[in-house]
Amino acid sequence: MSIGISKNNLDNRKVGKKLATISKRSKKSQLELSDLVIPLSSFVILVLLTFFVFIPMVETANESRAELKEVQEKLTALNTLESKLGEMNETSLLEDLVMVKTIIPKVLQVSSFVYYIDTLAMSKDLVTREISAGDVNIGGDPTESKTSQGVSGPLSYSGRYEDVLDFLEEMQGYSPYLVTLRNISLTGGEENWSVSFDLVGYYIPEESKKLDLYVPFTPYTSFSDIIDSFSLRVSKLDE
Amino acid sequence: MNNNEEKQNIEVEKKQKKSFLSNFVEIESKEKVVIETKNIARQEKEVKKIKIKAEIDDESQLSDQEKLLLHTGAGVNLIPKKSKAEVVKAKKKFSFNVSSMVSLLLLVVLSLSVVLFNIVSKQQLNSATEDLFQKESELEVYGDMILSNNEILERIDLYKHLEQGVFSPKEIVVYVMTIVDRSGSIVIRTFDIGNDLGFEMSGSTSDLAVVAKLWYLLGIDENIDNINLESVGKSDKGASFSFKGQLNTSNFIGD
Numbered sequence: 001m002s003i004g005i006s007k008n009n010l011d012n013r014k015v016g017k018k019l020a021t022i023s024k025r026s027k028k029s030q031l032e033l034s035d036l037v038i039p040l041s042s043f044v045i046l047v048l049l050t051f052f053v054f055i056p057m058v059e060t061a062n063e064s065r066a067e068l069k070e071v072q073e074k075l076t077a078l079n080t081l082e083s084k085l086g087e088m089n090e091t092s093l094l095e096d097l098v099m100v101k102t103i104i105p106k107v108l109q110v111s112s113f114v115y116y117i118d119t120l121a122m123s124k125d126l127v128t129r130e131i132s133a134g135d136v137n138i139g140g141d142p143t144e145s146k147t148s149q150g151v152s153g154p155l156s157y158s159g160r161y162e163d164v165l166d167f168l169e170e171m172q173g174y175s176p177y178l179v180t181l182r183n184i185s186l187t188g189g190e191e192n193w194s195v196s197f198d199l200v201g202y203y204i205p206e207e208s209k210k211l212d213l214y215v216p217f218t219p220y221t222s223f224s225d226i227i228d229s230f231s232l233r234v235s236k237l238d239e
Numbered sequence: 240m241n242n243n244e245e246k247q248n249i250e251v252e253k254k255q256k257k258s259f260l261s262n263f264v265e266i267e268s269k270e271k272v273v274i275e276t277k278n279i280a281r282q283e284k285e286v287k288k289i290k291i292k293a294e295i296d297d298e299s300q301l302s303d304q305e306k307l308l309l310h311t312g313a314g315v316n317l318i319p320k321k322s323k324a325e326v327v328k329a330k331k332k333f334s335f336n337v338s339s340m341v342s343l344l345l346l347v348v349l350s351l352s353v354v355l356f357n358i359v360s361k362q363q364l365n366s367a368t369e370d371l372f373q374k375e376s377e378l379e380v381y382g383d384m385i386l387s388n389n390e391i392l393e394r395i396d397l398y399k400h401l402e403q404g405v406f407s408p409k410e411i412v413v414y415v416m417t418i419v420d421r422s423g424s425i426v427i428r429t430f431d432i433g434n435d436l437g438f439e440m441s442g443s444t445s446d447l448a449v450v451a452k453l454w455y456l457l458g459i460d461e462n463i464d465n466i467n468l469e470s471v472g473k474s475d476k477g478a479s480f481s482f483k484g485q486l487n488t489s490n491f492i493g494d
Contacts, residue, residue, distance in 0.1 A: 018319050026324065038339040042346045049350060057357045064360040071367040078374045085381045088388070097387045104394040169409040178394075180401055184408050186430040188442075202401070204393060211382045213375060220391040226398055 074214060081217050088219055096220065096227060099234050104178050108203035113151050113177060117199065120171060124163040129194060130156035150200045158194035168195065176233045177201045406491045408432055415440065418460060422453035436488050439469075441481035447473055450480045462487045 114131060121128060131153070157167065164186070172181055182198040220227070411432055419425050419442070427442040444450060450471055457466040466484035 021319065022322060022324075035339075039342045042339075042342045046346050046349065049346075054349070054353045057353050061357045061360040064357075064364045068360070068364045068367055071364065071371050075367065075371055075374060078371070078378060081385075082374075082378060082381075085378075085384055088384065090384055093384060093387055093391075097391055100391050100394045104397060165409040165412060169407060172405065172407060178398060178401065180405060181408060182434050184432045186412065188427045188429070202397060204397065209386060209389070211379070211385060213378055213385070217385065217388070218392060220388050220395060223392075223395050226395050230398075 077214055077216075081213060084217055084219055088221065093220075100227075100230055102234050103176060103230050105203045106206040108149075108151050108177065108201050110151050113201045114153075116175075116177065117155065117171065120175075121157050121167060124159060124167045124170075126157040126159035126163060126167055128156070129158055130154060130196065149205060150202045152198060152200040154196060155199050156194060156196035158192050160191075161188070161193045164193045164195045168197075171199070174233060174236050175201075176236050404434065404492060406432075406436060411436070411438070411486065411491055414462065418456050419453060422456055423449040425449060425453060436486040436491060437484070438486060439481065439483050441479070443477050443479045445477045447471065447478045450478050453480070454482070457482060457484060462490045 118128060118131065157164065159167075168181065168184065171179060179199055179201045182200065184195065184197045187194045187196075412430060415430070415438070416427070419427060419440075423444065423446075425442050425444045427440060429439070429441045431439045444453075450468075454466065454468050457463055464485040464487050466482055469481040469483045471480045472478065
């Protein structure tokens with residue numbers, strides 16, 4: 001009887017010890033504040049890094065990428081410019097520049113301009129009645145007057161009706177200089193007609209210009225019809 | 240007699256009690272034997288394993304516990320078996336550590352990715368800028384060509400601008416004179432053409448009817464927008480007139 005009781009007590013102690021160890025282990029396996037230290041601290045560091053490091057870095061990177069885009073566009077523009085320049089012949093470009101400057105020179109000398117007009121009138125058997133010319137700024141447009149100037153003056157000739165009209169037509173359409181006729185006044189008679197008009201010859205003063213590679217480039221060869229017209233006018237001057 | 244009978248009864252009861260206790264002890268001893276046999280069997284298995292291990296490896300490589308089990312032959316397993324709850328909780332603890340690792344890993348990966356993104360962006364920009372400078376220096380050789388081209392274009396632009404307002408004075412005079420000739424015998428004294436293709440014309444004829452006809456013909460002509468008879472007079476020598484009109488610009492400019 002006493003042996004059985006002692007056995008029971010021994011089992012109870014073992015069970016108690018087991019329960020104690022189990023409870024200890026269960027306490028150990030519970031979520032504690034120390035377990036949250038790493039995730040919470042990493043979260044706080046992440047937030048701080050985000051505001052003080054990541055956002056400025058991403059902003060800088062975005063600025064760099066925007067700048068990169070601009071640089072790439074400029075590179076594309078330069079590549080296009082290079083390909084267009086490669087298609088142009090430098091010799092013909094210089095020849096055409098000389099020709100174009102003959103028609104619209106950088107300085108239009110009044111004497112040579114008036115000489116050409118008077119020679120043309122003489123070739124049509126016209127008689128000079130009035131001739132004068134001087135430098136003027138062209139037009140009311142301020143931008144136009146900056147880029148181009150002209151030689152203008154009232155001119156008056158007399159002769160046969162057909163000759164007067166031919167003279168006007170040739171001067172307007174085939175003059176080696178770029179000219180416009182204004183305020184044309186014809187006075188008829190039985191035999192002779194007289195014509196008076198304001199003639200303007202244009203020139204573009206030379207200015208020092210800076211090379212800008214990023215201005216959209218258009219090859220002058222795109223306007224071959226105008227170049228041909230200029231070429232025709234220059235040939236008239238040589239005659 | 241009664242005393243003897245009572246004594247016998249007491250002895251019988253004692254024997255019965257003894258047999259009851261002995262039965263209880265026997266049951267307990269049987270249970271103990273079963274547990275002990277199980278433990279012994281388990282320990283024997285472990286000993287066998289250790290012996291096999293010892294045969295393979297040196298005895299020095301065994302742990303203290305294994306050596307104790309090897310030399311004692313049989314022992315009592317005092318280590319309690321883990322309950323299911325303990326196993327689950329241990330697993331939970333492990334998973335929580337993984338979440339910490341994941342959060343740290345995320346932090347590191349994010350930091351590295353942002354820094355790398357920044358570095359790569361700047362590197363690309365530097366590379367592109369270098370290319371741009373190189374291309375610019377290459378194209379500066381073509382500077383004269385570009386300036387010459389621009390000079391030609393400037394003159395072409397001026398020509399195109401002036402061409403918009405250019406008309407042929409011969410064409411206009413001839414056109415109006417054709418209408419005048421159709422009207423009858425008229426002598427034109429003056430013919431003025433303005434820049435906007437407005438014109439003034441004066442002349443003389445023998446009869447007012449010719450002036451009227453000329454007025455009519457000028458009025459119905461499709462290339463003349465409007466015509467006004469500014470003055471008309473009749474004398475002994477004939478009739479004089481002056482017209483003022485506007486030509487249709489689209490038909491005479493830009494041909």
